[in-house]
Amino acid sequence: MIEKKNNETFGEYIVRLRQSKGYSQRKLAQLTGLSNTTISRIESGITEKPDAETIKILAQSLDVDEEYMFMAAGYIEKNEPSNPDMPRFTPKEEKDIAKRLEKMREDLLQQQGLMFYGEPVSEEAVESILAALEFGIRQAKIINKKYTPKKYRKDNNKE
Numbered sequence: 001m002i003e004k005k006n007n008e009t010f011g012e013y014i015v016r017l018r019q020s021k022g023y024s025q026r027k028l029a030q031l032t033g034l035s036n037t038t039i040s041r042i043e044s045g046i047t048e049k050p051d052a053e054t055i056k057i058l059a060q061s062l063d064v065d066e067e068y069m070f071m072a073a074g075y076i077e078k079n080e081p082s083n084p085d086m087p088r089f090t091p092k093e094e095k096d097i098a099k100r101l102e103k104m105r106e107d108l109l110q111q112q113g114l115m116f117y118g119e120p121v122s123e124e125a126v127e128s129i130l131a132a133l134e135f136g137i138r139q140a141k142i143i144n145k146k147y148t149p150k151k152y153r154k155d156n157n158k159e
Contacts, residue, residue, distance in 0.1 A: 001063075001064055001065065001068065002016060002017055002020055002064075003068075004071075004072040009045050009048070010042070010045075010048065010049070010050075010072055010073050010074065011042050011043045011044060011045040011047075011048070012043075012045075013072050014039075014042055014043050014058065014062075015043045017062040017064065018043075018062065021062060021063075025039045025040060025043070028061065028062075031061045032057045032058060032061045033057065034054065034057060034058075038050075038054070041123075041124075042054075042058075046124070047123075047124055047127065049073055049074055049075070049128075049131070050073065050127065051101075051127045051130050051131045051134070052070075052075070052131060052134050053098060053101060053134075054127075055069050055070055055073050055075070056069075089138075089141065093141065097134065097137055097138065097141070100137060101130055101133065101134055101137070104130060104133055105126070105130055108121075108126050108129065108130070109126065
């Protein structure tokens, strides 16, 4: 696996990965299903931190460990240990999250005149909003998994 250099931006890292595979931007776009514009914006640094779904797609298409790709994009700190106790989501839960996010993306992009502080919302702002929403959805799922009603708790049998 090609590792990200310390002084390298995420976009520069993606360029190196793509070129190491012999892919053009167009070929990578075809493989990932992302637009040429999206690939170009990531590589040029216009989109500094793509949304989680884009990172997953890039990791798979460029044959890079997903967790490492998230680290390279700045979502995970390098010295932050992986937590084996952290709940993992089932493929069905991942699909549900992706479906929810796609619906939210469509809703956001279909808004005519969507503004933020009086300025039209950019594509990067929409991606940032979606990344925050994904984080919130995942946290809610984790919290809901941990919740056990009192009547089902083992320690409730003491009377």
